[in-house]
Amino acid sequence: MIFDTHAHYDSGAFNADREEVLASMPRKGVGLILNPGCEEQSSRAALALAEKFPFVYAAVGIHPEDMEGERLDAIRALAAHEKCVAIGEIGLDYYWDASHKEEQKELFAAQLALACELSLPVIVHDREAHGDSLELIRRFPEARGVFHCFSGSAEMAQELLRRGWYLGFDGPVTYKNARRAIEVLEITPPERILVETDSPYMTPVPLRGKRNDSSNLVYIIQKIAELKGLPPEELEEITWANGKRLFGIE
Numbered sequence: 001m002i003f004d005t006h007a008h009y010d011s012g013a014f015n016a017d018r019e020e021v022l023a024s025m026p027r028k029g030v031g032l033i034l035n036p037g038c039e040e041q042s043s044r045a046a047l048a049l050a051e052k053f054p055f056v057y058a059a060v061g062i063h064p065e066d067m068e069g070e071r072l073d074a075i076r077a078l079a080a081h082e083k084c085v086a087i088g089e090i091g092l093d094y095y096w097d098a099s100h101k102e103e104q105k106e107l108f109a110a111q112l113a114l115a116c117e118l119s120l121p122v123i124v125h126d127r128e129a130h131g132d133s134l135e136l137i138r139r140f141p142e143a144r145g146v147f148h149c150f151s152g153s154a155e156m157a158q159e160l161l162r163r164g165w166y167l168g169f170d171g172p173v174t175y176k177n178a179r180r181a182i183e184v185l186e187i188t189p190p191e192r193i194l195v196e197t198d199s200p201y202m203t204p205v206p207l208r209g210k211r212n213d214s215s216n217l218v219y220i221i222q223k224i225a226e227l228k229g230l231p232p233e234e235l236e237e238i239t240w241a242n243g244k245r246l247f248g249i250e
């Protein structure tokens with residue numbers, strides 16, 4: 001079975017058919033989905049979907065792009081929900097806004113501290129902020145989780161792997177210019193790979209340009225399996241077990 005460890009079904013892109021799309025997933029081979037929140041409201045929406053669908057789990061957190069007016073107290077309260085399995089997605093995004101780096105770092109640190117306090121893994125968003133992301137991870141050596149849609153260097157990947165982290169790979173591994181992700185995949189053991197769609201975004205080839213959903217994970221699994229020299233079914237099984245191990249799902 002497929003575990004999509006990163007999909008945003010609370011997104012407005014699913015307003016017309018959210019329930020049908022989710023209900024169709026088990027018969028398409030998708031057995032588990034983790035829906036991270038980006039602020040209080042989407043974290044609540046993720047939990048509501050997790051309550052409705054037994055195979056959906058949620059993460060709660062404040063994304064750097066959505067930090068305006070958000071309160072950590074609200075996230076702390078939501079994290080107590082039985083279907084919340086991680087704090088996320090949290091992190092740094094200097095592509096979106098390089099003028100509030102200090103505020104972003106402060107919020108990221110506070111959420112890493114919260115995750116450690118609650119013994120929850122984290123889902124990290126790091127866009128064009130590799131150095132500062134790594135520095136914060138070093139400040140919280142007991143924190144564990146996944147770098148979602150990992151875009152750092154092989155060297156950065158080595159350090160994260162050494163520290164016990166997982167790396168998430170998405171549609172971009174199927175794109176023609178995927179050189180860096182492929183270098184990282186070469187040095188990443190299968191036991192530390194998570195496969196994610198980031199639906200409704202980042203649709204893999206050959207469906208690029210359309211709305212993404214978790215059933216398209218087969219294209220990402222196929223590509224990674226080919227790179228790792230494994231049968232796709234085996235990589236699917238390994239990544240299924242990886243996701244369950246990291247997020248503590250029985």
Ligand code: NI
Pocket residue numbers: 006008036089198
């Ligand atoms: Ni995301």
